[in-house]
Amino acid sequence: MTTTNAGALPRPTPLQRWLVLLFVSVAMFANYYIYDSFGPVVDLLREQEGFSYDQISMIFSAYSVAAVLVLLAGGYIIDRWGTKVAITVFAAICLGAAALMASTAKFETMLAGRFLLGVGAEPLIVAATAVLAKWFKGKELSFAFGLNLSIARLGSASADWSTSFAEPLYSNWQDPLWLATGVAGVGVAAAMLYWMMEARTEGRVDLGAPPETDKLDLKRMYAFSASFWYIVGLCVVFYATVFPFRAFAIDYFQQAHGLDRATAGMLSSLLPVAAIVATPLFGLWVDRVGRRSLFMAIGSLVMLPLFLLVTYAPPGPDVGIWIPFAGSAEVPLTLLVVMLLLGGVFSLIPAVMWPSVAYIVRENRLGAAYSMMTLCQQVGVFLVPLVVGRLNTHFLAGPENAGGYAPGMWFYTALAALGLLFSFQLWRTESGPGGHGLERGTKDAAG
Template sequence: MTDTTAHALPRPSPAQRWLALILVSVAMFGNYYVYDAFGPVVDLLREQEGFSYDQISMIFSAYSVAAVLVLLVGGYVIDRWGTKRAITLFAVICLAAAALMASTARFETMLAGRFLLGLGAEPLIVAATAVLAKWFKGKELSFAFGINLSIARLGSASADWSTSFASPLYANWQDPLWLATGVAAVGVTAAMLYWTTESRLEGRVNLGQADATDRLELKGMYAFSASYWYIVGLCVVFYATVFPFRAFAIDYFQQAHGLDRETAGMLSSLLPVAAIVVTPLFGLWVDRVGRRSLFMAVGSLAMLPLFVLVTYAPPGPDIGIWIPFAGSAQVPLTLLLVMLMLGGVFSLIPAVMWPSVAYIVRENRLGAAYSMMTLCQQIGVALVPLAVGRFNTAFAAGPGNPAGYAPGMWFYTALAGLGLAFSWLLWRAESGPGAHGLEYSSGRKPE
């Protein structure tokens, strides 16, 4: 399709845009569920199969190591091959990875399964992000990103809730992972339906495919602006803090705070639950008022004290919570407030951060830009679990020594401080003459 022909076609209708959003988001739901399904079985693997914290950390990190390797070319593959094919291929890889991890408790096999998940899941997220930028740019982009993240995080929350709604499966470590494999199959189905939908609309609507795709030349491909790299820096430390914390959260709440599995799972789920509700609202708000870099700085500041609070603050009275389909539980007030606040931060920063890249980077380089951003993120996410696992082992963290978890929490706090520094640098850059207009509601400076 030529540039002239593309611009002569109408943009997708609202119904077409939202159908694409739903299908891509369901594919990501399956992806997120599989990623987080491992956390609730950590203690079972330790008790039933003799896994150590160091081994668990290596399994978590294998995902990110694979993501780093594949994302170097993932953006190029997506830009050249097309999002509809890419998103289906990567969803199938996630399904295969889920089945491999559920098949045996052999450490090497689980390591390979998690590695395979990294090869599929992160490029799938990049492809989905590029889809939204293509269908929604100039049309409630931040709101669409918020909806997408909400549905995806419902997958994370559902993995935590499975400790309640699928509690009979937790008699062993394996059955919950087979459940995750079934959820991954639903994600593959959604990805195939998206492929069909985009194929039917080709030549009938303008999806912004006007420019040629860049060649894979690292010097030119990733020579982005300073604002882009500040966003990347924030992305790295933000996810390298939140994701590893979530990975160990259920085990941490059981061992350090004495909660049972169902209560720990519900408490951990509050982080994605808060994000599910609030992320679209933040996205809609930011579309209207702008101030993107300022909001990222505010979110980074709010995260700074949370890991110290969860470690040292008095637990306070137990508060009853109820979540549909998951049940009810009594949780300490301090832990409840910290998880809700972290959920708010987990809503605000991603709802602003990811769509901001679409205003800074040319459309035909979005796949490359999002791949580089996710690649850098995964380097951090690969290293932090190893460090936290080493802290837990070195300081003999466990139910008999809850204080042994404190060094890991201070490490998270230091990362949060680094994120605040990156967000401040971004705010300063976007307040100067070389700004890209992130502070304005339209995403560009007024004429």
């Protein structure tokens, strides 16, 4: 009998690759939907179950605590189990977390459910990345990553749109979370289909050797350059501003601006919708023209006044918007402009920030660099909701006291100013003789 070596095996066919992308993307869609399904029921939990803003913010932050612990473990579990087992197990953990949060309004149970979601969701993202790298290596890898991220962001937008297409469920807090549990079940089914597909093709196609794990090494964290830490600083304050704001946005638009839940959900969804469309376009543009640190500074500058505008600027006339599958609504012009600008920033900064690390850090340390960056980001996302929740509670924020939300908006603004400082320092460093090439693009290279 002749033994066939792995090098002689054919690479996966296009049909196999795109089926893998479909299954993984559905699992990621479910992952993002579950994460963002809690925001639209914040006001219902406060009104029907007596939750305080402090409790709501603690539930949000529990995810980041789990994420930090999982990131410290690195990719060991995924490497040991293999991608087909890992992606299914972590999807199942997300399903269990969604069901736990939908089962009861007991604060401790919801806190545990959100923590469990962090345990499953973060490694699921890592496992999905490993799957795509394995099946699309040498083929349409960047395009596959872009499509996967767009479909995942569509999960976030769909959670906001559920206030429209699933409006009857929002008579109580529980039914929307059971809907999220159903979506999680679809994600598990997609992960299982991927498991079956990889099992059927093992030994028949060449999926390459498993990559070595680049574990996060806290002892070497200070070996990175100043430019890297400026990017990390911007990453922390950017995500710690945008994610918590999105988490409270639907409730905020209802309480402070008098919008109904469906309209508030459509307005909030403009952020992930912008990311779906504009992030890859910004990435292509910046690759061509360079000026990466300058673009990060411009994005930070645009974000700086937005939270004060949404707080103090006159609402302006109502403007009609329409989103496919979600419906139409009339929204105040000021809120629309602010959310569109914030959506642009939400597309621009990540499109430039994450790839910039590859210019600054050696290739053999990229895994550790991205792990460190994500860990710091999650620490920020953990802390900021706690501060905003405390401010909302202390200043008695609510529909009878819309001004009580202003201190939280000032806090977001202070974070945005800190982000502008980090991006300015990065631009100043990279514009000098010690730059790493962030300002160069393909046009410069061609010249």
